[in-house]
Amino acid sequence: MRNAWIIAKRDLGSFFNSPIFYVVTTVFLILYSFIFFNILNFFSFQSLQAGQLQSMGMNMNLNEMVIEPSLQNMSVVLLMIIPVITMRSFADEKKMKTFRLLLSSPVPLREIVFGKFLACMIVVTVMILISSYSVGSLFLLGEPEPGPIFTGYLGVLLMAGCYVSVGVFASSLTDNQIVAAVLTFGFSLFMWVIGWGAQAVGATTGQILQFLSIVDHLDRFLKGMIDTSDLVYYLSFILLSLFLCHRVLDSNRWR
Amino acid sequence: MIEVENLTKYYGPRRAINNLTFQIAQGEVVGFLGPNGAGKSTTMDILSCILPASSGTARIQGYDIFEQSLEIRKIIGYLPETPPLYPDMSVRDYLMFAAQVRGLAGKQTGTAVERVIEKCSLKDVGHRIIGRLSKGYQQRVGLAQAMVHDPDILILDEPTIGLDPIQIIEIRKLIQELASSHTIILSSHILPEITQICQRVIIINEGEIAAVDSLEGLTASLRKSERLSLTVRNRDDGIEEKLNSLSQVLSVLPGEKNQFLVECELNSNLQDEFARLALENQWGLVEITPISMTLEDVFLKLTIEEKDVKA
Numbered sequence: 001m002r003n004a005w006i007i008a009k010r011d012l013g014s015f016f017n018s019p020i021f022y023v024v025t026t027v028f029l030i031l032y033s034f035i036f037f038n039i040l041n042f043f044s045f046q047s048l049q050a051g052q053l054q055s056m057g058m059n060m061n062l063n064e065m066v067i068e069p070s071l072q073n074m075s076v077v078l079l080m081i082i083p084v085i086t087m088r089s090f091a092d093e094k095k096m097k098t099f100r101l102l103l104s105s106p107v108p109l110r111e112i113v114f115g116k117f118l119a120c121m122i123v124v125t126v127m128i129l130i131s132s133y134s135v136g137s138l139f140l141l142g143e144p145e146p147g148p149i150f151t152g153y154l155g156v157l158l159m160a161g162c163y164v165s166v167g168v169f170a171s172s173l174t175d176n177q178i179v180a181a182v183l184t185f186g187f188s189l190f191m192w193v194i195g196w197g198a199q200a201v202g203a204t205t206g207q208i209l210q211f212l213s214i215v216d217h218l219d220r221f222l223k224g225m226i227d228t229s230d231l232v233y234y235l236s237f238i239l240l241s242l243f244l245c246h247r248v249l250d251s252n253r254w255r
Numbered sequence: 256m257i258e259v260e261n262l263t264k265y266y267g268p269r270r271a272i273n274n275l276t277f278q279i280a281q282g283e284v285v286g287f288l289g290p291n292g293a294g295k296s297t298t299m300d301i302l303s304c305i306l307p308a309s310s311g312t313a314r315i316q317g318y319d320i321f322e323q324s325l326e327i328r329k330i331i332g333y334l335p336e337t338p339p340l341y342p343d344m345s346v347r348d349y350l351m352f353a354a355q356v357r358g359l360a361g362k363q364t365g366t367a368v369e370r371v372i373e374k375c376s377l378k379d380v381g382h383r384i385i386g387r388l389s390k391g392y393q394q395r396v397g398l399a400q401a402m403v404h405d406p407d408i409l410i411l412d413e414p415t416i417g418l419d420p421i422q423i424i425e426i427r428k429l430i431q432e433l434a435s436s437h438t439i440i441l442s443s444h445i446l447p448e449i450t451q452i453c454q455r456v457i458i459i460n461e462g463e464i465a466a467v468d469s470l471e472g473l474t475a476s477l478r479k480s481e482r483l484s485l486t487v488r489n490r491d492d493g494i495e496e497k498l499n500s501l502s503q504v505l506s507v508l509p510g511e512k513n514q515f516l517v518e519c520e521l522n523s524n525l526q527d528e529f530a531r532l533a534l535e536n537q538w539g540l541v542e543i544t545p546i547s548m549t550l551e552d553v554f555l556k557l558t559i560e561e562k563d564v565k566a
């Protein structure tokens with residue numbers, strides 16, 4: 001895995017040297033912060049009302065009413081932002097012909113793929129870490145429970161991992177970054193809404209569609225639960241995408 | 256030692272190279288020569304394990320290019336036609352990356368990078384961003400990248416393409432220096448380059464080997480005749496006829512203005528005859544020059560004759 005790290009390190013350098021990272025992070029933070037403060041504002045308005053009506057006060061919960069919807073919304077913003085981060089991975093290497101340097105180096109293809117994934121994942125993690133100032137500030141204002149916050153962030157990271165793996169895969173299909181971004185966005189969004197089809201089809205198929213939905217698995221994480229089936233879903237999603245990416249790159253050489 | 260056997264590569268239905276077989280000995284400098292699209296780059300891509308061959312094999316230092324490609328990639332340095340440069344990196348960072356990705360680690364990396372920076376005279380631009388360098392410097396960075404891990408074998412695809420004459424001379428000198436300690440395969444469609452650097456030439460045309468020989472061998476084997484250029488002041492129609500009447504003259508081609516290209520048998524030394532004719536007939540002799548057959552002619556002859564056979 002040493003080689004994967006070398007490749008990831010180079011990609012990170014080019015992220016931080018180019019405006020892409022800063023623009024994307026700024027847009028992400030502004031969008032997310034706006035959503036977060038609106039949710040927080042709504043919560044404080046509600047608690048003000050609840051203060052007047054004693055009986056309602058029992059249900060006011062920071063975790064459930066602020067953090068959970070914030071993270072849920074963050075995952076929507078990530079859905080739109082991540083394709084821009086991953087689109088360069090292979091598309092740019094192919095366009096600039098730099099991929100030949102990697103291909104002629106004694107580095108197994110799987111380590112190249114993993115290195116690309118790792119670099120994007122680190123960028124996304126950094127973005128999410130910066131945005132966690134929001135939830136962190138709640139500790140100054142109230143007493144949120146740390147457990148569900150931890151699992152919530154874990155869930156968001158895993159979900160982001162799925163988007164990133166799709167993005168890296170899409171980027172291996174083309175040498176055009178825009179095509180890669182659109183494919184990533186389209187497929188990620190499809191995996192998001194796939195559960196909506198559940199009602200239209202039979203019970204069994206419906207259940208399968210529901211299970212495939214990328215967002216359904218996030219709910220339990222946000223509630224503070226780490227369910228093995230959710231964990232397995234996310235990890236196998238990531239592995240499958242990276243595997244497909246590997247196959248595509250390998251078969252490209254044969255054509 | 257590079258042994259290539261019946262190497263064939265198809266891109267979809269199009270055959271890029273067909274049944275290439277050749278050997279390259281340790282320490283040799285070999286030139287791949289051929290027109291654009293002849294299959295030079297494809298062959299080089301296959302030898303550097305970027306592309307798999309459709310059929311046939313090659314062994315480099317005893318390793319099979321398909322089965323043991325990771326071993327081969329360690330001992331090969333490849334400079335593709337477009338140097339694989341990341342335009343947003345500085346020269347030094349890029350070379351560090353190239354060294355690491357080629358398997359160098361720790362202190363080795365730094366020393367290796369300094370060594371190639373020295374060798375390719377990149378000292379002044381070490382900290383500069385590659386995208387802002389001139390084409391000549393970029394090409395040198397590409398070359399530095401190929402030799403940073405001190406490979407036994409260097410594969411250079413058109414290393415001087417797009418450079419100005421001074422830069423070409425510099426790169427050429429650099430390659431000549433490297434030739435003493437490396438096996439080098441070099442491709443080009445610029446003939447003088449091959450003549451100056453390589454000991455042996457492999458001429459590829461339409462995916463097949465048209466000839467493999469040393470330079471002298473190639474020119475000698477194809478030289479069935481020699482040419483003289485004759486220039487006169489007073490041109491008249493009788494000249495061609497009179498020249499043709501000499502027994503050793505094979506053909507006369509009227510050139511531009513008052514010039515004639517006379518093809519005659521080997522070692523016929525017709526200069527005296529020409530001079531005598533010119534004096535007798537008052538042509539007003541200006542110049543008689545022997546034209547030696549260049550590699551360029553050899554190349555054209557080979558590639559065109561090939562076409563004739565096919566047509």
